[in-house]
Amino acid sequence: MKKHNEQKARILLVDDEKFYIDVLVEILNQNYQVIVAKDGESALQRATHEDLIPDLILLDILMPDIDGYEVCQRLKQNPLTRDIPVIFLTVKSEVDDELRGFTLGAVDYITKPISPPIVESRVANHLALARGKRILSDENSLLELRVQERTKEIRRTQDVAIRCMASLAETRDNETGNHIKRTQYYIRLLCEKLKDHPEYKEYLTEDTVDRLFRSAPLHDIGKVGIPDQILMKPGKLTEDEWVVMRTHSQLGHDALVKAECDFGTTEFLAMAKEVTLTHHEKWDGSGYPQGLKGSQIPIFGRLMALADVYDALVNKRVYKEAYSHGSAVEIILESSGSHFDPVIVEAFKALEGEFNDIAIKFADS
Template sequence: MIRNTSKILIVDDESFYIDVLVDLLKDEYRTVVAKDGEQALRRALASPPPDLILLDILMPNMNGHEVCRRLKADPATRDIPVIFLTIKSEVADELKGFELGAADYITKPMSPPIVRARIKTHLALCAANRELADQNNLLESRVRERTAELSRTKDVAIYCMASLAEAHHAETGKHILRTQHYVKALAEHLRHHPSFAHYLDDNSIEMLFKTSPLHDIGKVGVPDRVLLKPGRLDPDEWELMKQHAQHGHDALLRAERELGTTDFLQLAREIAHTHHERWDGTGYPRGLAGEEIPISGRLMALADVYDALISKRVYKDSMTHEAAVRIIRESGGSHLDPEMVAAFLEIQDVFLDIAVQFPDNDIARAGSPSPDTDSGA
């Protein structure tokens, strides 16, 4: 009766050694035999695969060294321990075998106790390595799950914070979702553009997507009488409205000082502070111009302008997609980065798809009347 379920593949071109090994191991292991290299490679790929291979070196056509090299080159067989069987005992031959990935050597003529002991040792090592790998995989899986949970928690917190800011005025949570996706779509389209490739990679685009909902967090510091005014703001009210970019910057800076600086908070602060700067330098709060405005702020500006144009606010009606595109086209080089405007024009249908995917009831549809209005704050 076999006492061990381990499967041993015996590879030798001499029937005498095969018979010796099969007789030696048959009561303790399941044995499979191959009489040349090609047959050995095929049987190593069988299901279930062998747990260990006893491999003769001196075989015709394909010697044991070549068989071992091929086994270790194949992901399906590279982890199977290989013990060479050889009449050679030169150090150079042993070194070559170990360099190819062999686990051990057994010299012919073979000593039964040594054969059993080495097989037992290497099967135990292999089992321990598999258990360790399984534990590592389980740990990595738990870490991934925990990281994903923390990421989801952070996303929820960001969305709630941004929604609270939006709750003070006419914009909605759908505005947050739309502008997130506008920014990501535009960034993805520009990632290989010579002016932006140095900045836009997978990580930075994901960070832009995650942080963009906080662009108007500073509006919590603007009085409701200004945010909710059903008409144009007077000069004093406009000055109060413009302060929201600085409020957002300052709030996120305080968070950095309390919690420690992170790339996330730095980018969120940059977006909140600069998304109302204008390419021609007439924006706020700092009057930055051209490439002085961070790429993140320029991306957010275009996304925010488009969404403001197509959305109804307390101070204006909504505008059609076509009318919004016309205004953005005309804003290139004045309000908006002209290269970003060119990219927007190439993917304007993607913006429209996003607007349709996350609609407010009062978003204008393509082809509906478009009033004469500006892009708001």
């Protein structure tokens, strides 16, 4: 493809009359590289030739094979030539003809007989405009690329910070970072299954699912505020200890609220707060910290509730041995309508084999 930094701009002259070809070549040849086509088909071939793509086209309207209007239309339909400025050459000067040309994408008209100063001026002006558009387009493309790169860098930094905070919380709870990965992928599975469900499709857009996947690791960050003697206790907690343990949802939520106050809110933070606060709520209202019931529980909290419980069941904890996958499935199915949203349980039932695959793939060492 030709480079636009060549010394002479390339002009394609399309006309079937030798007299006008000679006149225009004489006017333009000193400052531009002029390529001639004597009919519409030849013009289209030359305009799309890799080594001949012009910077501007002077196009006669009345030609024997296909007229200039059709040539212009076909040029504008081709991504390779649609941005090349087209100036019509015509003996016609009626308003309707001019309107038709502009509608097809022409940038100007030059009427015959030819006036050399007008040709020189209009050609120079439209080449300058086209050059300016190219420069602006290149700058916009470069700016867009830089914005994309910066956005990716910010996202990577955010993901690293999230993973570090979440890993710290999980480490204090004698769990591994794999719990974070497993719950992320459980949730993504459920979202993919439910994204077309009438009650859920409004919420589970591609962007929303992505934010949920990225914010899910923060669901237990409040555990960093729980005393070691409770968080790491190898046996069953007392009732008083459970009261303290249950505060981790509120502690995590409050930490995110503080960050929001300091740095401003985002959709990501709003979702992270929601998941952190509500993933221990239960469908029948017996959960914590707010005792929300049914549809009062945000959808993202409902999703995390099931993912978190399944993972807790099939993995060993300081206070219990791991359940088998089959036993965990049975427990979750029996908890439909009490602990969990029945719709989400139905989705889990269809996906339980894939849940097991994720649990195996990211199993703790």
